[in-house]
Amino acid sequence: xxxxxxxxxxxxxxxxxxxxxxxxxxxxxxIGGQWKGRKLRFIEVEGLRPSxxxxxxxxxNWLQWDIRGAKCLDLxxxxxxLGIEALSRGAGEVQFIELNKKAxxxxxxxxxxLQTDDARLFNGDALKFxxxxxxxxxxxxxxxxxxxxxAQNVIDQLAQSATIxxxxxxxxxxxxxxxxDIPEHWQxxxxxxxGQLLYKLFQVT
Numbered sequence: 353x354x355x356x357x358x359x360x361x362x363x364x365x366x367x368x369x370x371x372x373x374x375x376x377x378x379x380x381x382x383i384g385g386q387w388k389g390r391k392l393r394f395i396e397v398e399g400l401r402p403s404x405x406x407x408x409x410x411x412x413n414w415l416q417w418d419i420r421g422a423k424c425l426d427l428x429x430x431x432x433x434l435g436i437e438a439l440s441r442g443a444g445e446v447q448f449i450e451l452n453k454k455a456x457x458x459x460x461x462x463x464x465x466l467q468t469d470d471a472r473l474f475n476g477d478a479l480k481f482x483x484x485x486x487x488x489x490x491x492x493x494x495x496x497x498x499x500x501x502x503a504q505n506v507i508d509q510l511a512q513s514a515t516i517x518x519x520x521x522x523x524x525x526x527x528x529x530x531x532x533d534i535p536e537h538w539q540x541x542x543x544x545x546x547g548q549l550l551y552k553l554f555q556v557t
Contacts, residue, residue, distance in 0.1 A: 377458070380433050383408050385440030392462045394431030395454045402433040403495060403525060407546050411523060412441055414542050414553050415491065418521060419443055422490040425515065427478040427506060432459040434493040434523075439468055447489070448473045449481050482509045488517035495525040498549075504532055511535040516556050525551040 380402040382390045394402060403411070411434075412419065420442040426435030429448040439446050448463075448471065450456040456475035463471045474481060478496075492515065496502040503526050510516055522538065528550045534540075543552040 378402075380431055381405070382437060382440050384412060385437070385442065387436070387440040387466060390440075390466075392431070392436070392465075393458060394433075395452075395458045397452050397455055402431040404546060404549075407525070407549070407551055408433065408437050410544060410546075411551065411553070412437060415521070416441075418491065423488075424491045424493065425449070425489040426493045427482070428494065428496040428502075429459060429473075430455055430495070432462060434495060435471070436462065436466070438491070438493075439466075439470055443470070443491075445470050445472070449478045450475060451477055479506060479509055482506065482513050482515050486514050489515060489520060491521045491523070492516065493523045495523075498527040503530065507532060507534065511538075518556055520556040522554045522556065523551065524554070525549060 376396045377393045378396050379391050379393060382388055382392070383405055419438055421444040422438070424435060424438045424443050424446045426432065426446055426448045429435055429450040432448055435446040435448050448459060450459060450473070453475060456473060460473050463473065492510070494503065494506055496506065503524065510522070516522070524532070526532070526549065528545060528548050530550070534554065537557050538554040539557050541553045541555055543550070
């Protein structure tokens with residue numbers, strides 16, 4: 353059974369209460385690793401959209417030499433598709449951050465079903481988490497709601513926080529056409545387009 357002390361950090365809710373609070377739900381599947389093919393539910397709330405299968409496949413091909421044992425941070429976790437994919441492929445630990453309570457409850461339920469002891473979930477604001485966090489991560493996933501102006505804010509805050517360190521890998525997924533001011537010490541490693549979105553992988557130098 354998943355470690356409840358980890359999963360219940362932040363605002364907590366049991367699996368039963370999560371099920372009762374469900375609104376309309378969708379399905380995403382894990383692409384690779386120990387849970388390959390596993391289908392999981394997510395709550396359809398405004399701004400929440402699991403990363404496309406082909407995008408996650410490309411991203412984790414990029415990360416294949418770095419993911420095993422990595423300490424990961426999934427900001428704006430939503431469905432948790434990125435963080436769960438990381439765990440499935442051998443990440444050492446994933447901290448999920450999700451503001452929406454219903455989405456966080458469903459994510460907590462999914463993590464309990466997967467019986468992982470390597471996940472932590474915080475139901476709260478991603479920017480506030482970065483502001484107060486004092487530990488560095490190896491890989492950070494940034495996939496905020498589109499058309500909200502959030503991406504630049506979190507980039508600016510991360511650049512001045514203890515959340516990153518030399519060689520931290522930072523994945524950013526945003527809508528096409530959005531111009532971002534990237535810190536000079538973030539080196540672009542990979543970038544690609546898919547439909548109406550743009551995704552990039554940086555490394556802190």
